[in-house]
Amino acid sequence: QVQLVESGGGLVKAGRSLRLSCAASGFTFNQYYMSWVRQAPGKGLEWVSYISGSGRNTNYADSVRGRFIVSRDNAKNSLFLEMNSLRDEDTAVYYCARESAAGTAEIDSWGQGTLVTVS
Amino acid sequence: IQMTQSPSSLSASVGDRVSFTCRASQNIDNYLNWYQQKPGKAPNLLIYHASNLQGGVPPRFSGSGSGTDFTLTISSLQPEDFATYYCQQSYNTPRSFGQGTKVEIK
Numbered sequence: 001q002v003q004l005v006e007s008g009g010g011l012v013k014a015g016r017s018l019r020l021s022c023a024a025s026g027f028t029f030n031q032y033y034m035s036w037v038r039q040a041p042g043k044g045l046e047w048v049s050y051i052s053g054s055g056r057n058t059n060y061a062d063s064v065r066g067r068f069i070v071s072r073d074n075a076k077n078s079l080f081l082e083m084n085s086l087r088d089e090d091t092a093v094y095y096c097a098r099e100s101a102a103g104t105a106e107i108d109s110w111g112q113g114t115l116v117t118v119s
Numbered sequence: 120i121q122m123t124q125s126p127s128s129l130s131a132s133v134g135d136r137v138s139f140t141c142r143a144s145q146n147i148d149n150y151l152n153w154y155q156q157k158p159g160k161a162p163n164l165l166i167y168h169a170s171n172l173q174g175g176v177p178p179r180f181s182g183s184g185s186g187t188d189f190t191l192t193i194s195s196l197q198p199e200d201f202a203t204y205y206c207q208q209s210y211n212t213p214r215s216f217g218q219g220t221k222v223e224i225k
Contacts, residue, residue, distance in 0.1 A: 037162075059213060
């Protein structure tokens, strides 16, 4: 079955960088758009970024554009989020997520999340 | 695209029929998805493309609407349905979520 396992979260000082990883299994990774979605403590869901199956197409929320970079290694079935110039408001649980390949682009699988705390 | 859910919370009893809405700031055709999230857990897809039930989701959940106005209905609320529900548009990028509707026990 589909498994998405995030890692790399932790406590980081404002202005510093952090790299999140997501290990995917149970599906043909390079055929799927992959996304990052975050949730600040006690708040709602916020879409952060996505990347196409080939890695050629990326997109970002305005709140992170220019600071975060999404990438993937299809040979290793891995998704990454490089977070730079971190701010207090980036504190959140970050979920790795898979978009459906059916063309309707719903998120049909989620990881368990990794907590990033910026102080 | 801004997504607005209403109400932000509601209280209901087991067995009640409940509905809540999601409005998009512009036309999104049927590219509207509904997720359920329980505390401390990742969201779970319920409905995709406005009215399609995700595999494994009980048929008491249903979705309707198109264009800008959408509704999620739970026909008979069960104890496990007390959670927060989010809509999300997948019409274009950036993808956007509504702020959520929290369903609480009356």
